[in-house]
Amino acid sequence: MATGVFSATRAAIKERTLRTDRWWLQPLITVLVLVSFIIYATFRAFEKKYYFAEPLISPFYSPCLSTACVEGSTHFGTPIGTFTIFGMIISPALFILIFPLGFRLTCYYYRKAYYRSFWMSPPACAVAEPHSKYTGETRAPLILQNGHRWFFFAGLIFNAILTYDAIIAFKNPEGEWGHMSVGTLVLIANATLLWLYSASCHTCRHTIGGRLKHFSKHPIRYKLWGWVSVLNHRHPVYAWISLFGVALTDLYVRLVAAGTITNYYFF
Amino acid sequence: MTRKVKMRIWRGDSKNGEFKDVSVDANEGEVVLDVIHRVQGTQMPDLAVRWNCKAGKCGSCSMEINGKPRLACMTRMNSFGDDETITVTPLRAFPVIRDLVTDVSFNYKKAMEVPAFEGPEDLKPGEYRMQQVDVERSQEFRKCIECFLCQDTCHVIRDHEENKKSFAGPRFFIRIAELDMHPLDRLRNRKQKAQEEHGLGMCNITKCCTEVCPEHIKITDNAIIPMKERVVDVKYDPVRWLGSKIRKREGIN
Numbered sequence: 226m227a228t229g230v231f232s233a234t235r236a237a238i239k240e241r242t243l244r245t246d247r248w249w250l251q252p253l254i255t256v257l258v259l260v261s262f263i264i265y266a267t268f269r270a271f272e273k274k275y276y277f278a279e280p281l282i283s284p285f286y287s288p289c290l291s292t293a294c295v296e297g298s299t300h301f302g303t304p305i306g307t308f309t310i311f312g313m314i315i316s317p318a319l320f321i322l323i324f325p326l327g328f329r330l331t332c333y334y335y336r337k338a339y340y341r342s343f344w345m346s347p348p349a350c351a352v353a354e355p356h357s358k359y360t361g362e363t364r365a366p367l368i369l370q371n372g373h374r375w376f377f378f379a380g381l382i383f384n385a386i387l388t389y390d391a392i393i394a395f396k397n398p399e400g401e402w403g404h405m406s407v408g409t410l411v412l413i414a415n416a417t418l419l420w421l422y423s424a425s426c427h428t429c430r431h432t433i434g435g436r437l438k439h440f441s442k443h444p445i446r447y448k449l450w451g452w453v454s455v456l457n458h459r460h461p462v463y464a465w466i467s468l469f470g471v472a473l474t475d476l477y478v479r480l481v482a483a484g485t486i487t488n489y490y491f492f
Numbered sequence: 493m494t495r496k497v498k499m500r501i502w503r504g505d506s507k508n509g510e511f512k513d514v515s516v517d518a519n520e521g522e523v524v525l526d527v528i529h530r531v532q533g534t535q536m537p538d539l540a541v542r543w544n545c546k547a548g549k550c551g552s553c554s555m556e557i558n559g560k561p562r563l564a565c566m567t568r569m570n571s572f573g574d575d576e577t578i579t580v581t582p583l584r585a586f587p588v589i590r591d592l593v594t595d596v597s598f599n600y601k602k603a604m605e606v607p608a609f610e611g612p613e614d615l616k617p618g619e620y621r622m623q624q625v626d627v628e629r630s631q632e633f634r635k636c637i638e639c640f641l642c643q644d645t646c647h648v649i650r651d652h653e654e655n656k657k658s659f660a661g662p663r664f665f666i667r668i669a670e671l672d673m674h675p676l677d678r679l680r681n682r683k684q685k686a687q688e689e690h691g692l693g694m695c696n697i698t699k700c701c702t703e704v705c706p707e708h709i710k711i712t713d714n715a716i717i718p719m720k721e722r723v724v725d726v727k728y729d730p731v732r733w734l735g736s737k738i739r740k741r742e743g744i745n
Contacts, residue, residue: 229651234506234587236594243559243579333697333717340696347647350700351559351584359652361694368693371720371728427713431721439675441623457713 230353241353248349252342258465259339262472269475270318276475278482280396281408283475284415288386291317300393301386325383325471328376333427334464336370377428384423388416397490406490408481415474418467425456425463493520495574497527501539502581505590511579512536518569525553525564528580528592540591548706551639555592556581561641561704585643585650596640598649602660605690606667610679626675632714633670635707636663642701642711648694659691662701662711668692669715672722687723692716 227233230241242248269276269285276283277298289298290305293314308315329335340346347354362370391412397404423429434450437443456463480486497518500511514535518527525543532539544550546565553564558572558579572578586594611620642662643649649656660668668690672682686692697720701711709715725732 228653230584232653235584236502236582236588237504237509238502238581238584243556243581245558245576245579336696337698340698346696347651347698347700350645350698350703351556351561351650354647354651356651359648359655359694361648361691361696363691363693367696371724374721374724374729427717428721431718435718436722436725438626438673439623440625440629441675447625 228357242349242351244349244351248352252345252348255338255342259342262468265472266322269479270316270322273314273316273318275479275482276318278408278478278488279398280393280400281412281478281481281488282390282393283478283482284387284390284471285318285322285475287390288321289317290320291315293317300389321383324376324379328373328380329464329468331370331373331376332464333373334461374428374432377423377426377432380419380423384416384419387412387419391416403492404490405492406488408477408488411474411477415467415470418463418470421456422460422463422467424453425458425460427457427460429453430457494518497569497572498577499527499531500577500579501528501531501536501592502579503536503539503591504588506588509588513577520570522569523565524557524562524567524569524578524580527569528564540589540593542593549637551637551706554583554639554641554644556584556644561644563639563641563706566706583640583644585646586640596643598656599638599640599643599661599663602664602690603667605660606664606671607679607682607685609671609674609677611676612678615676620676622675629714630670630673632709633666635709636666637707638663639706641704641706645700645704646695647698647700648691648696655691655694659694662695662716664690665692665695665719666709666711666715669719672719683719683722683726686719687727692719692723695720 230238266285269283273293276286277289277295279297282289282298286294286298288301290301290303292303292307294303294317305317305320341348345354346356346359362368391409394409394412395405396402430450430453433453434440434443434446437446440447440450481488494517496515499514499516501514502509503512504510514531516527516531516535525546528539528541532541542552543565544552548563548566551563554561555564556562557564557567561583564580580592582588582592583594583596586596586598589595611617640663646661648659649661665686668682668686671677671679672686695716697712697716699712702709702713705711726736
């Protein structure tokens with residue numbers, strides 16, 4: 226039986242949409258960018274090399290917690306040890322990427338982006354979706370989107386670790402403090418973008434003050450809520466540029482670690 | 493300056509209908525509603541169109557213009573190209589009555605299902621006192637003119653008629669958020685009701701409601717997502733749930 230815009234009582238119009246603009250462009254770009262990122266990140270996660278060039282470590286492998294990590298990259302010990310499947314050592318990246326991946330996958334902005342572009346639910350506003358049934362986020366697995374806050378808190382730990390990595394990057398390859406290279410700037414920029422992405426998160430906004438009913442009783446939290454609200458307005462921008470930031474930071478570390486380029490030191 | 497514009501206007505009723513092509517004058521500074529009135533006055537005297545204030549404040553002239561839910565009185569003719577054919581249809585999420593007029597009573601039924609404000613028992617109306625800082629967040633939602641463009645564009649009901657019985661829609665999520673954020677509202681289970689009775693969990697936050705709102709209310713960011721987070725507080729967060737049991741309150745103060 227016809228449903229949606231083709232339901233019996235609605236205006237009998239045969240077109241799924243009458244929009245005349247290029248409504249398909251934004252979902253198409255989203256698919257291309259996200260698929261490119263997924264391909265690159267998957268390749269890097271399984272490559273298991275070129276992720277550490279003293280003192281720089283790739284964000285895809287930090288913190289490196291496995292005994293399979295290259296020498297010098299295990300700043301936080303090796304509590305995971307080494308896991309193998311069919312004789313192959315599991316990449317150290319796979320143990321940690323689940324957290325930033327979960328944070329982005331359950332992010333309110335990315336949900337909008339991939340529901341529209343990958344699942345076409347809907348592909349664009351006032352463009353009929355192709356699915357015959359829809360239950361939203363009321364059932365498994367999508368009800369798990371309600372766990373966004375746990376990934377947010379895990380993400381804060383990762384931000385702290387990547388900030389630590391950026392501070393360590395003020396060392397030279399011999400381990401002496403007081404030096405700065407292009408790699409230092411790259412890691413600082415990456416950590417800053419990730420903090421902005423986390424600070425602008427809707428869950429952060431809720432936690433810091435959004436859940437309150439009486440702002441007047443909590444003036445400091447109200448002030449913080451106001452600041453986070455300003456950042457929250459730009460959350461989609463931070464979501465994209467921090468994603469590019471992570472990929473480009475990893476690429477820079479890879480090029481240095483592989484010896485393709487030299488990490489130039491300012492002092 | 494006057495120019496000729498081409499329009500395709502959907503005409504019909506709940507049984508059948510079709511597009512009618514017209515060529516009509518459009519003057520400098522006019523909006524789509526002006527031109528529709530000219531069509532009505534010169535070529536289609538029986539064309540049904542609902543309108544009232546012509547100032548973007550009554551929410552009556554909601555329709556779809558080139559496939560986008562818009563207010564006809566706020567859509568300027570100079571936003572279209574000289575050779576562009578302007579397609580005008582009724583709202584496609586609601587039953588059509590005739591021509592550009594739809595039956596939006598679904599929304600009134602949903603409005604009645606939202607529990608009303610429940611003020612403090614020891615205060616009479618007129619005695620309520622609140623800090624401005626506590627109410628200004630909700631005041632954004634009071635700008636709603638009930639044009640129902642957000643309801644029309646929401647794919648949950650636009651594309652799935654069967655969801656209408658269990659989904660209130662973005663207009664009523666801002667109403668629920670307004671009440672839940674109200675400093676004096678003391679109805680305790682508003683969040684649970686939002687999820688279990690009004691279908692908040694069906695929203696997948698694709699933000700079309702925000703995109704079409706003529707009052708520029710940040711429906712998704714300021715009402716729906718905060719409500720989803722509040723629902724997580726009481727339904728899906730074991731730490732906060734435990735805290736609320738110990739402190740014997742909903743966890744919001």
